Amino acid sequence: MPFDITIHKSYFRISQRKPKELIRVGFDDQIFIAQSRGGISKYFVEIIQRLPKYGVEPILLCEETRNSHLAESGLVPRAKQDSNLKSRLRGYLWRLTGNPRYKGPLIETVDVIHHTFTNGAYLGLGHKPSVVTIYDMIPEVYPEYFPTGNPHFAKKKFAERCDVLISISESTTNDMLKFYGDNLRSKTMVVPFGVGEQFLSPHPEVEMPDLPEKYLLFVGVRRGYKHFKTAFLAFEKMAKNDSELCFVVIGGGRYSDEERKMVQTSPFVERVFHFNPSDEQMPEFYRRAKCFVFPSVYEGFGLPTLESLASGTPVVLADASCSREVGGDLAIYCEPGDVQSLIDSVEKATSIDWVNRIKRDGPARAKEFTWDFVAEETAKIYKNLVQKTK
Numbered sequence: 001m002p003f004d005i006t007i008h009k010s011y012f013r014i015s016q017r018k019p020k021e022l023i024r025v026g027f028d029d030q031i032f033i034a035q036s037r038g039g040i041s042k043y044f045v046e047i048i049q050r051l052p053k054y055g056v057e058p059i060l061l062c063e064e065t066r067n068s069h070l071a072e073s074g075l076v077p078r079a080k081q082d083s084n085l086k087s088r089l090r091g092y093l094w095r096l097t098g099n100p101r102y103k104g105p106l107i108e109t110v111d112v113i114h115h116t117f118t119n120g121a122y123l124g125l126g127h128k129p130s131v132v133t134i135y136d137m138i139p140e141v142y143p144e145y146f147p148t149g150n151p152h153f154a155k156k157k158f159a160e161r162c163d164v165l166i167s168i169s170e171s172t173t174n175d176m177l178k179f180y181g182d183n184l185r186s187k188t189m190v191v192p193f194g195v196g197e198q199f200l201s202p203h204p205e206v207e208m209p210d211l212p213e214k215y216l217l218f219v220g221v222r223r224g225y226k227h228f229k230t231a232f233l234a235f236e237k238m239a240k241n242d243s244e245l246c247f248v249v250i251g252g253g254r255y256s257d258e259e260r261k262m263v264q265t266s267p268f269v270e271r272v273f274h275f276n277p278s279d280e281q282m283p284e285f286y287r288r289a290k291c292f293v294f295p296s297v298y299e300g301f302g303l304p305t306l307e308s309l310a311s312g313t314p315v316v317l318a319d320a321s322c323s324r325e326v327g328g329d330l331a332i333y334c335e336p337g338d339v340q341s342l343i344d345s346v347e348k349a350t351s352i353d354w355v356n357r358i359k360r361d362g363p364a365r366a367k368e369f370t371w372d373f374v375a376e377e378t379a380k381i382y383k384n385l386v387q388k389t390k
Contacts, residue, residue, distance in 0.1 A: 022052070022056055023056055023057065023383060024059055024109060024111050024112075025051070025057070025058055025059065025110060025111065025113075026059045026107065026113050026126070026128070027044060027059065027062075027114050028061050029061055029065075029100075030098075030115065030116045030117035030118075030119055031044060031116035031117045032065050032067040032070050032076075032116070033066075033067075034117055034119075035067060036066055036067055036068055037067070037068040037069060037251055039193070039220070039303040039304075040117075041067050041069050042069045043133075043193055043374075045070055045073045046194065046371040046375070047374055047378055048060065048075065050371060050372055051378070053372075053375070054375055054379035054380075055379060056379045056382055059106075059109075059110055060075060061100075061106070061107075062076055063077075064077045064078065064080075065078065066078070066079045066081075068278070069279060072278060098119035098120065098122065098153070100121060100122050107125060107126030108126060110126065111129070111382070111386050112382050112385055112386060113125055113128045114130075114131045114132070114133075114382075115132040115133075115158060117152075118132065118152050118153045118155040118157075120153055123157060123158065123161060129163050129388075130161070130164075131164045131165075131381065132158045132159070132162040133166040133167075133168065134155070134165055134167045134168070134176055134300075135301075136168075136172055136298065136300030137172060137176055137179060138300075139151060140175065141298055142224070142298060145223070145224035159176065159180050159184055160180070160184075162187075163388075164385055166188075166189055166190075166378065166381065167189070168192055169190065169300060169301050169322040169325055170190055170322070170325060171300075171321050171325055172300045172301070173190055176188070189377075189381055191374055191377045191378055192369055192374070193301045193303050193306070193374065194306075194374040195307055195310045195370065195371070197370075197371075198279075198280070199282075199283045199306075199307050199311050199366065200310045200367060203283065206280050206284060207281075208281060209277075211248065211285075211288055212244075212246035212248070212271070214245055214290050215245070215247060215248045215288075216231070216235055216238075216289065216290060216291055216292075216346065217285060217289035217290075217292045217308075217313075218248070218249050218293055218294075219251065219252075219307075220252050221251075221252050221253075222249075222255075222256075222259060223256075225297050225298050226295070226296045227295040227297060228252075230295045230337055230339055231247075231293045232247065232262060232263070233339045234339050234342040234343045235247040235268070235272075236268055237339065237343055245290075246273065247273070248274075249273065249274045249275070250274075250282075250285060251276055251277075255274070286307055286308050286310075286311035286313045287312065287313060289308075289313050290314075290350055291313065291315070291349050291350050292304065292305075292314065292315050292316070293346065294315065294316065294317050294318070294323075295317075295318045295334065296317075296320075297318050297321070297336045298320060298321045299321050299322055299323065301322060301326060302317070302322060305317060305323070305331065306366045307366075308362075309327070309330055309331075309366045310362065310366035311363075312358055312359040312362050312363060313358065314349035314350060314355060315327060315330070315331040315332070316332045316334055316345045316346055316349050317331045317333055318333070318334060318335075318337075319333035319335065319336065320336045330357075330361055330362055330365050332345045332349040332354070333345065
């Protein structure tokens with residue numbers, strides 16, 4: 001059934017043409033403030049667009065946005081771009097205070113609140129039945145990577161107070177129960193991420209930047225546990241013996257001082273590229289890559305793994321956390337943090353036989369994880385919660 005986008009003065013609502021049949025779920029704006037682009041905000045945009053098909057009216061408690069996924073979806077207008085200084089200051093103040101934009105009568109019109117992140121200021125927003133998605137337990141498992149404290153704010157309090165917890169992998173669930181207590185098991189549901197149709201099927205040509213002919217691909221955040229340095233050192237060693245090999249870095253914000261120094265002092269600096277593509281361009285970045293490398297030692301799910309397999313591109317993953325849960329037997333696994341192991345794995349992943357296997361079987365594996373499935377399962381959770389609280 002087609003849906004309309006109804007624009008209200010204070011919020012945006014997506015509704016089918018029979019709104020009386022729908023339950024109303026309010027999505028707070030946390031993740032769209034915290035992320036300009038990323039897997040979590042992408043997840044919410046994907047399910048919000050699909051929920052009306054499954055009997056749910058999503059109410060986005062958000063006006064204009066600086067989040068690229070939300071703006072590119074057309075659901076909410078893009079906010080005026082600020083200077084980097086103003087943007088960083090706004091992010092800092094929000095993390096410090098975290099005040100919700102909407103506290104009034106609008107909240108009382110929804111049946112369920114779905115919290116998109118875990119800033120404590122949003123706890124109890126509207127005093128409605130509530131859901132929160134648990135994405136990972138990285139700060140708890142690897143606190144050494146977060147010297148300034150847990151960036152997930154009041155995640156444990158959200159887990160304790162919300163009526164339902166959605167975990168995006170079995171690995172994340174197990175770690176959450178280990179740190180927060182097994183008493184949360186009864187209200188935890190595992191619903192994995194999905195992969196967009198644009199990665200699975202041919203689509204119209206999109207305008208692309210000039211890309212090298214042969215490159216390793218690194219996607220997303222680069223800090224600490226992501227082991228960007230491991231990937232870069234592996235590229236450098238491989239580049240010594242392959243004059244055509246390049247390294248393409250996607251997103252993740254500006255280079256840190258350490259990363260900038262590492263890249264700029266590399267003898268292969270002219271073969272390193274950094275892009276910030278649109279969602280429309282991303283499938284082509286994967287399709288043209290020789291191999292996608294993902295040496296992160298911890299992921300809540302690892303959406304880029306699915307996107308690469310859907311695109312028929314070989315994947316090399318660190319053998320850690322949920323990697324095998326997502327990659328199955330269609331990824332090549334390396335020892336976490338081991339440069340030579342990563343090199344050996346890339347060589348195996350780019351062999352003719354393996355490339356042909358991934359082109360044949362990768363998309364089929366990815367099709368096991370669709371956003372429609374995610375939206376449908378999430379809608380069931382909302383409906384069950386509403387039934388229980390009547």
